Amino acid sequence: MxxxxxxxxxILRAMxxxxxxxxxxxxxxxxxxxxxxxxxxxxxxxxxxxxxxAAREIVEDARDRVASAVGASPAEIVFTAGGTEADNLAIxxxxxxxxxxxxxxxxxxFEHHAxxxxxxxxxxxxxxxxxxxxxxxxxxxxxxxAAAVRxxxxxxxxxxxxxxxxxxxxxxxxxxxxxGANPSTLVHTDAVQMLGNLPVNVHELGLDFAAFSAHxxxxxxxxxxxxxxxxxxxxxLLHGGGHEGGLRSGTLxxxxxxxxxxxxxxxxxxxxHKIERVGGLRxxxxxGIEDSIERVRLNGHPTERVPGTLNVSFEGADGETLLLLFxxxxxxxxxxSACQSGAIDPSxxxxxxxxxxxxxxxxVRFSLGRESTDEDVDAVLEVLPGIVESARRVG
Amino acid sequence: MxxxxxxxxxILRAMxxxxxxxxxxxxxxxxxxxxxxxxxxxxxxxxxxxxxxAAREIVEDARDRVASAVGASPAEIVFTAGGTEADNLAIxxxxxxxxxxxxxxxxxxFEHHAxxxxxxxxxxxxxxxxxxxxxxxxxxxxxxxAAAVRxxxxxxxxxxxxxxxxxxxxxxxxxxxxxGANPSTLVHTDAVQMLGNLPVNVHELGLDFAAFSAHxxxxxxxxxxxxxxxxxxxxxLLHGGGHEGGLRSGTLxxxxxxxxxxxxxxxxxxxxHKIERVGGLRxxxxxGIEDSIERVRLNGHPTERVPGTLNVSFEGADGETLLLLFxxxxxxxxxxSACQSGAIDPSxxxxxxxxxxxxxxxxVRFSLGRESTDEDVDAVLEVLPGIVESARRVG
Numbered sequence: 113m114x115x116x117x118x119x120x121x122x123i124l125r126a127m128x129x130x131x132x133x134x135x136x137x138x139x140x141x142x143x144x145x146x147x148x149x150x151x152x153x154x155x156x157x158x159x160x161x162x163x164x165x166a167a168r169e170i171v172e173d174a175r176d177r178v179a180s181a182v183g184a185s186p187a188e189i190v191f192t193a194g195g196t197e198a199d200n201l202a203i204x205x206x207x208x209x210x211x212x213x214x215x216x217x218x219x220x221x222f223e224h225h226a227x228x229x230x231x232x233x234x235x236x237x238x239x240x241x242x243x244x245x246x247x248x249x250x251x252x253x254x255x256x257x258a259a260a261v262r263x264x265x266x267x268x269x270x271x272x273x274x275x276x277x278x279x280x281x282x283x284x285x286x287x288x289x290x291x292g293a294n295p296s297t298l299v300h301t302d303a304v305q306m307l308g309n310l311p312v313n314v315h316e317l318g319l320d321f322a323a324f325s326a327h328x329x330x331x332x333x334x335x336x337x338x339x340x341x342x343x344x345x346x347x348x349l350l351h352g353g354g355h356e357g358g359l360r361s362g363t364l365x366x367x368x369x370x371x372x373x374x375x376x377x378x379x380x381x382x383x384x385h386k387i388e389r390v391g392g393l394r395x396x397x398x399x400g401i402e403d404s405i406e407r408v409r410l411n412g413h414p415t416e417r418v419p420g421t422l423n424v425s426f427e428g429a430d431g432e433t434l435l436l437l438f439x440x441x442x443x444x445x446x447x448x449s450a451c452q453s454g455a456i457d458p459s460x461x462x463x464x465x466x467x468x469x470x471x472x473x474x475x476v477r478f479s480l481g482r483e484s485t486d487e488d489v490d491a492v493l494e495v496l497p498g499i500v501e502s503a504r505r506v507g
Numbered sequence: 508m509x510x511x512x513x514x515x516x517x518i519l520r521a522m523x524x525x526x527x528x529x530x531x532x533x534x535x536x537x538x539x540x541x542x543x544x545x546x547x548x549x550x551x552x553x554x555x556x557x558x559x560x561a562a563r564e565i566v567e568d569a570r571d572r573v574a575s576a577v578g579a580s581p582a583e584i585v586f587t588a589g590g591t592e593a594d595n596l597a598i599x600x601x602x603x604x605x606x607x608x609x610x611x612x613x614x615x616x617f618e619h620h621a622x623x624x625x626x627x628x629x630x631x632x633x634x635x636x637x638x639x640x641x642x643x644x645x646x647x648x649x650x651x652x653a654a655a656v657r658x659x660x661x662x663x664x665x666x667x668x669x670x671x672x673x674x675x676x677x678x679x680x681x682x683x684x685x686x687g688a689n690p691s692t693l694v695h696t697d698a699v700q701m702l703g704n705l706p707v708n709v710h711e712l713g714l715d716f717a718a719f720s721a722h723x724x725x726x727x728x729x730x731x732x733x734x735x736x737x738x739x740x741x742x743x744l745l746h747g748g749g750h751e752g753g754l755r756s757g758t759l760x761x762x763x764x765x766x767x768x769x770x771x772x773x774x775x776x777x778x779x780h781k782i783e784r785v786g787g788l789r790x791x792x793x794x795g796i797e798d799s800i801e802r803v804r805l806n807g808h809p810t811e812r813v814p815g816t817l818n819v820s821f822e823g824a825d826g827e828t829l830l831l832l833f834x835x836x837x838x839x840x841x842x843x844s845a846c847q848s849g850a851i852d853p854s855x856x857x858x859x860x861x862x863x864x865x866x867x868x869x870x871v872r873f874s875l876g877r878e879s880t881d882e883d884v885d886a887v888l889e890v891l892p893g894i895v896e897s898a899r900r901v902g
Contacts, residue, residue, distance in 0.1 A: 134553070135551035142545075146541075150541065154530060154533055155530065159526060160842075161522075192588075200746060200747070229746040229756070233746050332763075333758055350591055351625040352591040352595070352624055353591065361621065362591035363728055365589075365729025367729070368728070435555060444550075444556035444558050
């Protein structure tokens with residue numbers, strides 16, 4: 113084990129974490145539930161003996177909790193390895209199942225790559241795709257969606273909450289508009305940033321599919337789920353033992369699902385309190401930024417948003433420089449989404465809502481969450497003027 | 508929490524576990540590694556800040572350990588949610604990439620469903636498939652594989668170790684025979700039952716792809732990996748953030764991968780000892796069965812097999828009845844593979860090696876592993892005559 117490995121935990125404890133939209137700390141209750149499974153209930157839920165029965169019971173208990181957290185019935189929950197797989201399953205699975213009915217798919221320009229890249233992939237495969245623009249406030253217009261729906265439109269995929277700017281879409285209105293234009297068009301949403309940040313009831317929202325990921329609401333990485341409305345047409349992506357009603361083969365991640373179930377239940381239970389408390393912290397952070405820094409802009413609608421996420425452009429500064437300076441100052445935040453390559457291109461989300469390229473490049477996402485404190489906000493506001501000044505100086 | 512949930516742990520501790528081929532207990536070292544990540548290193552490995560760097564370091568440390576355990580280089584490891592996803596990725600990903608070069612795929616009749624169902628799925632999608640027969644000893648004949656290879660054969664998928672009967676294939680000879688017949692044909696193996704049971708060196712074996720699953724060798728459920736030889740042609744199944752070199756998008760399962768790395772390292776290190784010790788237990792179990800019960804047969808080759816797995820047919824008995832009686836007697840074993848539906852059809856593996864349908868239905872798989880003891884073997888041998896007699900009486 114190298115030195116940095118031993119030192120990093122110390123660094124980590126000394127830092128301020130403002131990147132909850134990238135991932136969240138695992139709740140102690142979640143770790144406890146997982147450890148109980150890892151140490152005690154190691155059975156394969158597909159086995160018929162007592163070990164298998166115990167594992168199966170844990171899985172079904174998790175399914176009940178998850179279903180209840182999003183207003184679904186347990187049979188409508190398909191467990192996956194995370195939000196990306198759930199998005200892929202809905203989009204590829206539904207279009208494959210319905211390819212005889214039409215060849216048109218609609219999405220928006222500011223989706224997460226799990227949706228955008230998947231829809232683009234469909235485009236190589238005989239599907240026509242419409243990528244709708246997004247308004248400057250980061251909202252999708254239900255009427256514009258309805259106008260894009262054709263008789264051949266088999267699926268519309270529009271994210272519930274944008275991961276970079278935090279705007280919450282009028283999802284129920286969008287779903288209603290789609291069904292009004294074509295009752296047989298299916299509606300999917302990437303709801304990865306929704307659970308724990310907003311109340312969720314998939315049936316009241318009128319959705320056919322919705323993707324969720326445990327690690328965005330206090331659960332472990334590597335596990336998520338797709339809500340697939342009863343009888344919603346969809347084909348499996350992974351073939352094998354026929355698990356999850358034939359929709360997702362592969363031995364179930366029993367410890368991860370135990371953690372997911374606990375996390376989903378807590379997320380749903382605490383959401384009102386979180387909206388109030390974390391929303392208050394975010395408001396204070398934005399007011400502090402606006403009061404102390406010139407030439408800043410808040411990206412996305414001022415109120416139609418989740419409590420914790422704040423995306424700010426600092427004109428004349430470079431986002432990568434800002435991030436490095438924040439990191440050095442002990443503050444973890446991000447430039448848009450967690451970026452695989454480390455290279456920071458201007459965010460496709462900010463470009464989609466009309467932020468000029470140069471300003472988009474100088475943007476930072478601060479995202480607060482369940483464990484965030486007033487001191488976290490104070491810490492950012494304290495170092496912010498110096499960091500922005502330095503970043504603007506180097507250009 | 509219902510009563511059975513509280514009682515089951517007690518039942519479990521009182522039972523004898525002889526179903527290691529279905530899944531294995533999680534090693535304490537694995538749980539420790541996972542708990543360290545769950546409680547300390549919650550960062551998203553795609554983030555650029557210190558939390559992200561710490562998570563990335565854990566992931567790459569796991570990749571090094573896994574690569575070393577199977578004789579690959581770290582860049583040849585693609586992390587997945589398990590063996591089924593790894594099989595699907597290799598088979599669908601390689602055939603999609605190479606569909607311009609040919610349309611023929613070869614597999615065998617006794618593969619795991621993760622391979623068999625996936626190849627069958629290809630068959631609906633313009634591919635021609637050849638399903639080779641298997642010898643009565645449970646071995647695949649390299650010459651027969653070579654004879655089936657055509658100029659249009661783009662992939663051969665043959666499992667390393669059969670999950671139900673435990674026979675180990677002459678994998679290096681098979682790969683050599685395939686490449687001799689058509690150098691551009693790719694060779695994939697479902698190696699899920701191999702790591703920890705036999706020494707593994709993917710390059711010495713001459714493989715292009717090999718699928719592995721952590722929970723088969725003391726790691727957690729929900730995580731596995733595909734070995735994909737450098738430059739082996741393959742396309743992603745899951746699209747999104749472009750993780751894993753673009754081959755498998757989705758936030759990495761950091762705690763699971765930490766556990767996988769530790770488990771793979773231990774599995775590789777202990778394999779020689781395990782072959783000797785667990786192989787000895789299996790031999791004693793078979794001898795005990797043969798000495799005490801009439802009309803039994805060992806399924807699969809007597810010596811070309813992994814140490815722990817023993818598949819026995821009890822003529823005149825019903826497998827489901829046997830399993831229920833073993834379960835009631837506190838012994839967990841299985842009828843072939845872990846069966847999703849709970850319904851027990853005659854095993855496709857046993858039928859493939861020529862076991863008559865009626866005899867196949869009376870078969871039980873006992874699989875021993877790292878924690879198995881002489882007492883486990885004694886416990887089975889003690890109750891076996893009574894159980895077989897009862898099962899034969901009810902027919």
